[in-house]
Amino acid sequence: MSEAHGNSNGIMDISIIGAGPAGLFGAFYAGLRELKVEVIDALDEPGGQLAALYPEKYIYDVPGYPKVLSRDLVKHLVEQTMMWKPQMHLGERVQKLNRNEDGTITLGTDKGEHHARSVLICGGVGAFTPKKLPNPEFTQYENNGLFYSVKEKSIFRGKNLLVVGGGDSAVDWALNLEDYAKHVTLIHRRDGFRALQKSVTELMNSDVEVKVFYELKTIGGNGKVQSATIFDNRTKQETVIPVDAVILTLGFNVDLGPIKDWGLEMLGTRYIKVNRRQETNIPGVYAAGDISAEEGIEPLNLIATGFAQACVAVNFMYQHLNPGAKAFPGHSSEKKL
Ligand SMILES: Cc1cc2nc3c(=O)[nH]c(=O)nc-3n(C[C@H](O)[C@H](O)[C@H](O)COP(=O)(O)OP(=O)(O)OC[C@H]3O[C@@H](n4cnc5c(N)ncnc54)[C@H](O)[C@@H]3O)c2cc1C
Structure with missing residues (x-):
């Protein structure tokens, strides 16, 4: 869909699994922090549940929008994310995640392999397949x-x-x-x-x-x-x-599928366990949005919480990738974009 920007050794700084609202906003933040990012989604179009399940419904609890059509929110999110030209791999399902000896991560999909220094899992309720x-x-x-x-x-x-x-x-x-x-x-x-x-x-x-x-x-x-x-x-x-x-x-069937077999610590069968930085038990692998939960805290599976978690995750991923750097990104209003 588009070329990437950032370092040129072919390996991504961040691979994001899932192009729902959390994944898209995570990709935006990665771009803001000048990280080389890609987004992989099993669906043919971005937007996750918003695009697949309720494109024509109004949403009333997204900050800044008194009322927004689900489809329009996706359109705006994509526009905001694409300003950084992340690589978008749609119609591609991630099946395997392996952490290599050098700390990089290899994702195996139904179309090939992706290599990244870190991975953000924004898989929502899992990959959708049409009924x-x-x-x-x-x-x-x-x-x-x-x-x-x-x-x-x-x-x-x-x-x-x-x-x-x-x-x-x-x-x-x-x-x-x-x-x-x-x-x-x-x-x-x-x-x-x-x-x-x-x-x-x-x-x-x-x-x-x-x-x-x-x-x-x-x-x-x-x-x-x-x-x-x-x-x-x-x-x-x-x-x-x-x-x-x-x-x-x-309609669609949803299934966390292979994610359960990646060696991630889970909470039940539905959630990947994360801490306050959205880190999972695998170094370099983070999770945000509907798929993530903290132990002992009831998850609020909402778009607004997914945005915040993706923002938290990406900024701490930046620090993970740049040891000693601040996680705080500064204010975007002070940047000239
Ligand atoms: C009918 C309905 C109405 C809703 N209304 C509201 C509302 O009014 N307000 C609100 O805040 N929330 C609402 N929600 C909830 C909201 O849609 C979710 O909280 C939000 O979509 C979660 O975003 P996400 O990015 O975490 O995951 P998702 O939107 O689920 O996106 C996850 C993406 O990951 C992809 N994926 C998963 N596994 C893989 C894999 N292995 N490989 C590749 N891709 C993969 C999926 O294909 C999907 O596109 C509603 C939900 C429904 C069903």
Whole structure:
């Protein structure tokens, strides 16, 4: 996504796992302290839970914003973070963390390896993977007409599109792609939507063909989506509709997954134990945001606390990387950026 700045020996000062609010703000602070930083996230877009679970909801408890749409907060965070041009590795899941003899850390991902002098884990509730339907025949259509997210709207231009789901993403994408696609059908298994009421009203007033109590039975075609068989779950009656593309937005599964096997001291199965500097038990490895907790203190899993923890972590990481230096970064208002 972008080139890095800082030292030039290829090794990062800080690798951040997770591009949710804590990871993004951590990357901003690392940039402010002129550290060479990268962010790795399993999702295809930054924003963590805000982007994946509630992009269209308003948030009321972020300092400085009386009310902010989740998606807009992510946009501003990304803008703030990208001023330092950190390396962004999206769609990449970290599977292994090993501390080397020289104190550096190697991260193994599903795409390769990353090397860093320190690591900040901002993994939230874990890596998200899209929920899929159990149909084995769907695999052949994945990214060949069958999608779980939308990366590029233009590929739907002139297409007959079927959107499956009843949450924010389904409603949002049906509306967003209405002007690109030839025809959009949205099916949902219930008559109640889990989306922003304003968007549902917009959907009902749009040209999107909405079919409630309908589910997807199968996809037809020869390796390329050509039709979809849908059924009314009240009568079981099936209908075959000609479509070129299907977007399944059924939500996400979250799983801390491999993080539990990295030798980190955990609190239960859900939290990485940290101290007041956000340090874990592994030297050079820190954690912040929803994934971190202090022993004996009830964690407050909020965006505001994640920001503060990321700020604390990165400034003490700076001190870890520069022994003898002050952790306190000074005031940004006194810098010329
Ligand atoms: C519906 C809903 C509404 C909410 N409303 C509010 C609210 O109004 N106010 C508020 O303060 N908070 C709210 N929250 C909570 C808030 O979203 C979380 O506190 C916040 O997202 C935590 O940020 P984070 O950066 O720690 O983690 P996350 O946002 O969970 O981001 C973690 C990121 O790490 C990535 N990741 C995890 N493991 C790996 C791995 N192994 N490799 C690569 N990437 C990995 C994930 O893909 C994810 O993108 C809400 C939460 C939900 C679900």
